[in-house]
Amino acid sequence: MKKGLKVCVIGGGSSYTPELIEGFIIRHAELPVEELYLVDIEAGKEKLEIVGALAKRMLEKAGVPTKITLTLDRREAIKDADFVITQIRVGLLEARARDEHIPLRYNCIGQETTGAGGFAKAIRTIPVVLDICKDIEELAPNAFLLNFTNPAGILTEAVLTHTNVKTIGLCNIPIGTKMQVAKLFDTEVSDVFIEMVGINHLNWTTKIIVQGKDITSEVLSKASDAKGLTMKNVPDFGWDDDFLQSLGSLPCAYHRYFYMKEEMLAEQLESLNTTGTRANVVQQVETELFELYKDENLAMKPPQLQERGGAYYSEAALDLISSIYNNKRDIQTVNVMNNGVISCLPDHVAVEVNCVIDAQGAHPLHVSEELPPQVKGLLQVVKAYETLTVEAGVTGNYQASIHALTIHPLVGSATLAKKIVDDILAENKEYLPQF
Template sequence: MRKGSLKIAVIGGGSSYTPELIEGFIKRFHELPVSDLYLVDIEAGKQKLEIVGALAKRMIEKANVPINLHLTLNRREAIENADFVTTQMRVGLLDARARDERIPLRYQCIGQETTGAGGFAKALRTIPVILDICKDIEELAPNAYMINFTNPAGIVTEAVIKHSQVKTIGLCNLPIGTKMQMASLMDTEVSKVEIEMVGINHLNWTTQIYVDGKNVKDEILQKVSETKGITVKNIPDFGWNLDFLTSLGALPCSYHRYYYMKEKMLEEQLESLKAKGTRAEAVKKVEEELFELYQNEQLAEKPAQLEKRGGAYYSEAAVNLMASIYNDRKDIQTVNVKNNGVITCLPDDVSIEVNCIIDSNGAHPVAIQTPLPPQIRGLLQVVKAYEELTVTAAAKGDYHAALQALSIHPLVGSANMAKKLLDDILEENREYLPQFSAVLGEI
């Protein structure tokens, strides 16, 4: 990695999230000296790329940092000789997300962007594109790190691990958000909080919580059961029962509500669908407002309204990870990496989300302090098996792997339901699933 001269390519540069990422690069320029920043998108995203790019340029000029900003539709140009390639894309845009949320609800199943049948559909569209990007990285920037923020982040990371040679680390803002919530609950600085997170992306458990070296997990579980607001923006704030938390012996992440409160969450989604549509449709309105703001030539900073979009602390997590690799920091961050025996009840070649030491050679998982009890191990193994099958289905166009993936997912529940969901997902995403072309001819 070239000291003092970094090239970073952002795949999906026209995303509404990009101003937050730009803010992160500006704030941390002293420790991550980016010389060339490429924002790259596809033809369909050209207008958004130009709008976001103009705002990014104003932000960089206002901050007076020497980052050379490039906007391009040429992915290979952006990737060539890059030190980092970040991915933040949505294949099919928000219209595809709306379908991901509506199709499961059609059959009285949870409809969510990254979890269950909705996350499965997104993975089928996304993995082939990501693996194509990996081919470019292998050829044009073999030493680059791919920092993947594209959902479903854990499944996408696993696909890269299994089907490419690219050095990849999957990233989610949920772990850093959890740490900040714990600091708030304990009325302390986030720097004084240490947590152990174990699991997979959007299905992880906080098994240890320390403040100033003192184990405060039991106190935190008590406080969480009495407190609202321990969730992320796109998940309803249904509280946790203390007996349940005590028996679990860990703090579940926000997405666990889809598993542990399935009936309640489904009821809320169906009511919301009737009243105001899907979350995707709400996000679409927010994005329209954001891009209107972004076009204001007087705007030269990330607008506060971006917080409505979700993805809080995205730039904090992403730029912090790159800075730690660049500076060989050897600090601890919670990221998605290859298991390699860290979680003993899972295969070695799958992706997991755990605490890792970050240095110039990437992310190295820390040994887990807490043996996983059956109440955690059981759900974890089932959902990981679903993820393994989903990677196979997406990478190879394997209909049978896809059917089995949905059949075993806890939010689907039956082979008969899985078959209906799968056929609808394939049919309604036909233009984005060339790997299933032979099967689609029969549906």
């Protein structure tokens, strides 16, 4: 009989936590979590208590005997954990609002995971995640760190290259894509197999198989007209049919920032003067969610959580934990070290690819075909930006920061890069000890 699990969720006061709790409830038979620690920082204490109380009510209603502990003591939460999940936002939503506003001053896209906004979030978050890793190395050396914090690929690369922690980066886009394809073809998700190649928030679905039949070109034909092939936080602009067919693969939602830069920037500038940026919208959604969570009669995940943008977050996280715990050897798309899987990228960088998941972790599968130049070119440039961002985030290297944004397609100018980096450093000073 396997021992019961200890799971530690860092950023436990997040509005996403009820999604995770629901997943633990559904899978309790295959994933007997004995202890669940929700940990947060002093600034998140009130939210932690509200979410924690809801989590306890959910477990009690479901009759699941998992013991929940709420704590601000990260070391206590990590000690002897089997899995550590990170879902943190350094600087809270106020920092996200700055990440989105600063680039827009210079007519550049402001987005929390890519471009200048993603860079700002990464350099704020890398020191905190590496600090968490020191605790894991000391107090739970056998634990798996599952990182859900954005930008997930950059943070995974920082952990893989600067610590000894067993880490896997996770995103809800791969599982979301499977769900969208299943809906498009009116079939079960279990009937859908996809091959994804790339890096986090810049991956291409190169192969789509439904019930054993390769329907990639059919999906590409449908995708140009189909609504819903996006995430809550990315506007649903349709793809051009000729463009998709010539690309030969299905781009992820975030590709719109690269392939439809002008339209996306125009939409952001318009929103800036009306509803505000996505951070302003999320702040409103969060306020409403936490009011709901306070209701002592609520003992389930409220449907309004879908508006937050984290659809299928729980499935992605719990699929991964269950496959490791139960040594399932199934295939999932996660962030791991490249080690030659994508031949046009260096070995030591993080990539997002199909992996076999077993008790030892994630083992990447080789990509079935060489990537065409239209994919390879963008992938190499953005990966170079990510590697420079890791260097900046770890060492506080000012030159690496400027070069990172100079080569990023959403900035692409040394003059703009310097101005944006200077603003980011000035407005995030308290979160950037490495600089």
